Ligand code: HPA
């Protein structure tokens with residue numbers, strides 16, 4: 140809960156989340172219970188085991204002993220790649236459709252508490268294949284959780300977006316993308332759009348040009364999180380994406396800000412992620428004011444909430460505490476989030492009508 144007089148407005152705003160990784164919603168407690176179910180020992184990827192417990196000279200990391208032990212390490216990431224090492228350890232406990240159902244359902248319940256009305260959820264098919272976990276297994280568990288949430292009246296529409304992993308060879312991404320197309324997952328509507336994530340530095344967007352050229356779907360790419368503004372420009376010109384995930388480094392270039400505004404590109408900004416991964420020293424250093432002043436559209440999102448200490452409302456509150464935005468500015472953010480969503484127009488209309496009702500209630504000027 141933030142101290143702003145607008146806190147109740149922030150709670151009640153109907154929200155669209157465009158930048159959340161399914162695997163990044165794996166809470167330490169669920170991670171531990173799935174590790175126990177699947178007989179997996181969780182090892183710290185950056186700490187060698189004591190020589191006395193490691194027969195192979197300490198190549199294996201020290202074992203995590205509790206969810207609190209894990210959470211304490213999460214409080215101290217030094218960079219995107221430092222975080223990613225732990226994020227991929229989390230993948231190891233996800234083995235069957237029941238695991239993905241539990242993961243997805245936990246996120247949907249938590250998101251509904253923050254009044255999320257529409258969620259577009261990323262997942263990383265390439266990160267699961269090495270354990271023999273197919274895309275169909277992920278989709279089966281995900282679908283079951285979505286149907287359960289629907290039956291329970293949580294009121295969230297949901298899309299699932301595969302992301303290509305930049306730390307792996309481009310050819311691997313191409314093969315996996317081809318198999319998703321061949322198996323009809325885009326055509327059936329089970330998957331929506333294509334994303335690009337993981338390590339950013341030295342993996343410029345243009346490497347993925349040929350794949351995105353074949354994607355008939357909406358495209359989005361993580362860019363300008365740690366990488367330079369040129370990567371954002373390249374994602375726009377080479378991949379023809381309609382959204383940029385993060386994009387905070389765009390603020391270093393007035394020309395790029397003007398281009399993003401002119402093309403009505405939505406940046407999916409994740410302030411607590413930027414803070415946790417040391418892209419900024421304070422939330423006040425996220426260029427929210429520069430985006431508003433330049434007319435750049437953005438939504439506010441949680442990214443990997445189980446790892447970064449906050450869900451979507453926590454991110455809204457952190458922005459409000461840092462910037463003290465007006466009701467009108469929050470209206471602009473909420474509208475851009477609805478309009479930049481990839482759901483059908485009818486669903487956008489429903490969320491916009493709810494937004495207008497909330498604005499009237501809180502004394503905003505709607506329309
Ligand atoms: O913030 C992120 N950046 C890049 N890749 C990711 N995969 C999960 N979260 C992230």
Ligand SMILES: [Zn+2]
Pocket residue numbers: 158160336361384442443
């Ligand atoms: Zn992300």
